[in-house]
Amino acid sequence: MTTKSTAAERPRAAAEPGMLVLLCLAAWAIPGAGHLWMGRRQKGLVFLLALPAMFLIGLLLHGRIFPFDLSEPLVALAAVANVCAGAPWMIGRMLDAGGGTVTAATYEYGNCFLIVTGLLNVLVIFDAFDIGMGRK
């Protein structure tokens, strides 16, 4: 008789659609939260530290948190990428950070950090989803 490990039971428990939505929302809101929820502590902690740190560095480099401006498609896409960062984006918006200093030498680097943080968090959300589905 075989017994299932807790790691094998966890994905099955989260495979219900409602739980998966919650898992993805948590993973979006707090980078790494999805992995922590699914018991992947090491991965979750790395994402929890690395992604907000990247976002903070982007702000320190005078990067811009882009507004939704549909008349400029590239700005709108950058805004979507910013939003994908989750809590760091929300906190940045609440604190009125991310005004962006176009004349700063590091402006583009800052944007790069801010945008890539969001895009990496999308991959982290997909990974958490896969774990929730029991694929990993």
Added chain:
Amino acid sequence: MTSHFLLLVLFSFFVSLVFGVLLRDDPRQQIRTGAMMFGGFIGTALVLGWLMYPFPL
């Protein structure tokens, strides 16, 4: 902090860290993958930088 190279190293470090941890489950494999990606980032940037050197802006 306006050193282009330092910012490149910083960016490469974070992206390699996240990808290494995301793509592999075993810590050794994570370090190996992350280190390879980090080296790839830095090496590619240096090679492309030197290749572009003769071209005027």
